[in-house]
Amino acid sequence: MSFWGCSDGESHEPQRCLAPDPSLDSRTSLQPRVLFATPEMADFVKTGGLGEVAGALPRALRRDFDVRVLIPGYRQVRAAHPDIPVVARLNGYAGVPACDLGLIETDDGLQIYVLINADLFERDGTPYGDAGGDFGDNDLRFARLSLAAAEIAVGADPAWRADLLHLNDWQAALAPAYLAWRGLRVPSVLTIHNLAYQGLFPQANLGRLGMPDSAFQVNGVEFYGQLSFLKAGIYYASYVTTVSETYAREIQTPDMGCGLDGLLRTRASQGRLAGILNGIDESWDPRTDPYLATRFEADDWKGKRANAEAVRQHFGLAVSRGPLFAIVSRLVHQKGIDLSIQAAETIVAEGGQMVVIGQGEGRFENALRNLARKYPEAVGVHVGFDEADARRMFAGSDFLLMPSRFEPCGLAQMYAQRFGSLPIVRRTGGLADTVEDGVTGFSFSEKDEGGFGGAVRRALDTFGQKKRLNTMRRTAMGRSFGWDNSAAHYAALYARAFGNAAPRWRAA
Numbered sequence: 001m002s003f004w005g006c007s008d009g010e011s012h013e014p015q016r017c018l019a020p021d022p023s024l025d026s027r028t029s030l031q032p033r034v035l036f037a038t039p040e041m042a043d044f045v046k047t048g049g050l051g052e053v054a055g056a057l058p059r060a061l062r063r064d065f066d067v068r069v070l071i072p073g074y075r076q077v078r079a080a081h082p083d084i085p086v087v088a089r090l091n092g093y094a095g096v097p098a099c100d101l102g103l104i105e106t107d108d109g110l111q112i113y114v115l116i117n118a119d120l121f122e123r124d125g126t127p128y129g130d131a132g133g134d135f136g137d138n139d140l141r142f143a144r145l146s147l148a149a150a151e152i153a154v155g156a157d158p159a160w161r162a163d164l165l166h167l168n169d170w171q172a173a174l175a176p177a178y179l180a181w182r183g184l185r186v187p188s189v190l191t192i193h194n195l196a197y198q199g200l201f202p203q204a205n206l207g208r209l210g211m212p213d214s215a216f217q218v219n220g221v222e223f224y225g226q227l228s229f230l231k232a233g234i235y236y237a238s239y240v241t242t243v244s245e246t247y248a249r250e251i252q253t254p255d256m257g258c259g260l261d262g263l264l265r266t267r268a269s270q271g272r273l274a275g276i277l278n279g280i281d282e283s284w285d286p287r288t289d290p291y292l293a294t295r296f297e298a299d300d301w302k303g304k305r306a307n308a309e310a311v312r313q314h315f316g317l318a319v320s321r322g323p324l325f326a327i328v329s330r331l332v333h334q335k336g337i338d339l340s341i342q343a344a345e346t347i348v349a350e351g352g353q354m355v356v357i358g359q360g361e362g363r364f365e366n367a368l369r370n371l372a373r374k375y376p377e378a379v380g381v382h383v384g385f386d387e388a389d390a391r392r393m394f395a396g397s398d399f400l401l402m403p404s405r406f407e408p409c410g411l412a413q414m415y416a417q418r419f420g421s422l423p424i425v426r427r428t429g430g431l432a433d434t435v436e437d438g439v440t441g442f443s444f445s446e447k448d449e450g451g452f453g454g455a456v457r458r459a460l461d462t463f464g465q466k467k468r469l470n471t472m473r474r475t476a477m478g479r480s481f482g483w484d485n486s487a488a489h490y491a492a493l494y495a496r497a498f499g500n501a502a503p504r505w506r507a508a
Helices: 049-061 076-078 137-155 175-181 229-236 243-252 260-271 300-314 337-349 362-374 387-396 414-420 430-433 451-463 468-479 483-501
Strands: 032-038 066-072 086-090 098-107 113-114 164-168 188-192 199-202 226-228 239-242 274-277 325-330 353-358 379-383 399-402 420-426 442-444
Touching: 032 049, 032 137, 032 199, 049 066, 049 164, 049 483, 066 137, 086 113, 086 137, 098 137, 113 137, 113 243, 113 353, 137 164, 137 175, 137 229, 164 175, 164 483, 175 229, 188 229, 188 442, 199 239, 239 243, 239 483, 243 274, 243 430, 260 274, 300 325, 300 353, 300 379, 300 387, 300 468, 325 337, 325 387, 325 414, 337 353, 337 362, 337 451, 353 387, 362 379, 387 414, 399 414, 399 451, 414 420, 414 468, 420 430, 420 451, 420 468, 442 451, 451 468
Parallel strands: 032 066, 032 164, 066 113, 164 188, 188 239, 239 274, 325 353, 325 399, 353 379, 399 420, 420 442
Antiparallel strands: 086 098, 098 113, 199 226
């Protein structure tokens, strides 16, 4: 199957015969069909919040939509499903390689398309690179993902055709552009999980990606002399979302717009930019979590202390009745790790302890290791990540340190609140939308007296006021961050994107 209805070597003129035909309804489902295209998914591989979202949001949407996911066939996917049935052959286009389109089904019935091309996707490292840095052909690898999404929208799989594309981050952002360049109209929603990652490549790559020369302009893919996958998606998608309301406002400013603030303000003025907060799944519940040393609920502070004791023992810290602070994070500048390292001196001086899990920039990993050597009974550091350890840290800690310089949404602050750990956060992005200062945590901005240090001091003071501390814990644990509310907002946006081209909406 070729995107433009022609085999390799034939003309690449538009073939409108593959556009959705409203007179032909081959649907077997009673629900509108949504293809959720993503470069990662927690079921198989994740590097951050996007993987968690991709594992949860499609499932939350299944109540109202016939949702399928599209992911590359990474080594982890192929290891979990060595024999994947192939439903279509996707031919190469320009310099974008051919691949097979496989289809698998999870235990809970979610259907997932898998792009099968060993040379492109079955590699060591993360989905995006290895110890040497980003893969040099990431433009082709993720153009393949975008192109496949567009192909599925216009009939690559004869048994299923998407009514709407939900595309995630720069890796899938070219899909609406590929459709637009051929005069094909399929509703699309692009979600930006982090504007700082845009998918920038040299102008010289235009031809091998099958982009027309006319697209290299300000109203297209051009971005300061380079081509930008993300900008193309923002420009061509029907609607653009990001993962919190505050971040949606922030990215329209020069300070946080990463050079795209003008285009984003235009999309907002058109009513086509929205912030929809991410959720967390139901497994984040201290009453049922199997990883905890002791399960507990609000007001069972003895159970919470039991988890704190287990965490201290795991990190080799001294027995203590003082406050326990946690960092569960990528160890990078964005996350304000340098600020947390500075705050450690105050925390230890006041009888507190700090535990850290994560990995990232070598300078922060080394600084944290040095801190643990300086205070072996008060600071514990594990470079790396283990979800079981992270869950126990949320359950055992009194406070979570998360002074991110920017945070599109953030999940750790939501996990922490569900486990009665009060987040200490900068008032930005999703942190501003999910942490209520003095009620469910502590927030600060540079305008506040003392900034982050002042927020840490307020947390230490609150720890000494048990009635207030327990009231805040109880309130935080009662907050709901489930996916149903987010899914309802996406459903409403999908309806707007369908517009006059809406498929038949029928009660199942």
